[in-house]
């Protein structure tokens with residue numbers, strides 16, 4: 351069953367100053383299965399963010415189709431959870447209220463959504479931080495909240511645009527390991543955008559390489575799980591796949 | 603030296619326990635100098651009264667009920683005008699802040715009218731509405747409106763776009779985005795605007811009362827001028843300053859600080 355399906359997706363921006371069109375996404379077709387983890391890589395400006403924003407419904411598309419479980423995407427909606435590079439936590443809400451926000455919008459009563467939120471916070475090892483405000487947390491903790499806030503809403507697809515780009519290298523590795531663990535437990539469908547090739551391979555079942563608004567190539571990643579950096583960093587298959595993807599990106 | 607340090611540390615601790623001391627102490631030299639000059643015989647007392655004279659007038663006018671009545675009149679006018687100003691200003695600010703089209707249309711007009719000061723409206727207002735409450739309310743609403751609209755616009759625009767997007771992706775309708783994201787995000791700015799607006803409104807009110815009033819603190823001061831009572835004029839000025847200080851420092855500023863700091867939106 352296909353959860354997410356992009357068909358000949360196209361996006362042109364209008365530049366009012368130059369009075370001309372800029373085509374950011376030329377023609378992208380992609381099918382993502384239920385429970386699949388797809389990483390999208392590509393050089394800067396190849397249209398990754400644009401594609402993700404179209405799937406999220408934040409910006410309209412110029413041509414083609416985006417289908418979620420067969421339904422055409424027309425705007426943002428709770429079936430697509432988004433994790434932002436800027437974290438985008440609500441500063442005036444506690445961590446618990448942030449995670450319970452999605453259920454609250456669905457009209458879930460307070461007790462129940464607090465219970466759900468606590469359950470997801472436990473999943474991210476953040477039970478102790480439930481009553482704190484986001485500005486009292488480290489960047490890594492904030493993004494953990496960002497991830498479980500999206501998950502707690504049970505989206506059909508989880509969309510992530512360079513979510514770990516603004517945390518330090520050590521924290522990033524921990525977050526990546528945690529994300530693979532959470533993914534294994536819950537099996538959400540994930541589109542993960544990054545320009546870190548190792549990150550893309552480490553996390554995904556499949557890596558999609560974009561170039562100038564088109565899909566250049568795709569690679570299956572059959573590395574065993576659970577994935578841990580200590581093992582993979584020396585793993586021959588991991589090294590070979592990473593080198594392969596890196597070559598494609600550089601050629602893109 | 604040692605004694606001075608001890609005294610200073612005692613003062614710091616005392617002001618920490620009773621912050622009002624920190625407010626009053628700086629005025630001691632001001633009042634002292636005023637008192638010395640008034641008592642020196644440099645000017646006639648009726649021309650330059652001493653603090654005691656003003657105090658006496660304060661007690662007598664309070665006792666007669668004139669001062670409390672006038673104060674109440676002024677405050678009610680301010681509150682009335684400010685309420686209307688807020689009720690108009692916040693929605694207008696949200697509209698202009700969140701819609702690029704509304705911004706394009708309204709912004710130049712807004713700046714144009716802002717440039718025409720409140721008092722500059724008086725001549726035409728007096729012809730249209732005469733000497734009365736309508737004119738006064740118009741001026742106050744006018745004065746309060748701009749700081750509130752401008753701060754609200756700023757506040758709305760300062761809310762990170764990703765926050766609204768996050769809310770939408772979590773299933774929030776436009777109304778709920780407004781309520782859960784835009785308003786709280788803009789709140790610290792809105793309160794700053796309210797604080798400024800009330801400050802300007804208070805000053806404008808006194809000016810208007812001087813010109814069109816039949817009661818109120820401004821009227822009292824102008825009336826005192828006619829009677830040549832410098833004491834009452836000074837009293838009026840002191841009441842204005844004191845009252846605004848209390849409202850601003852004890853009510854508005856703490857609210858402003860509380861909203862912004864708690865959320866880490868304001869770093870101070």
Ligand SMILES: Nc1ncnc2c1ncn2[C@@H]1O[C@H](COP(=O)(O)OP(=O)(O)OP(=O)(O)O)[C@@H](O)[C@H]1O
Nearest residue numbers: 363364372374393394395396397398399400401545
């Ligand atoms: N709002 C916009 N208006 C006009 N052009 C845009 C706009 N947003 C993006 N573009 C252009 O579209 C192209 C793709 O941008 P996009 O942000 O999707 O790239 P990206 O792959 O996410 O890059 P990066 O890795 O740097 O984040 C770029 O050429 C960019 O300049």
Ligand SMILES: [Mg+2]
Nearest residue numbers: 398399400511
């Ligand atoms: Mg990008």
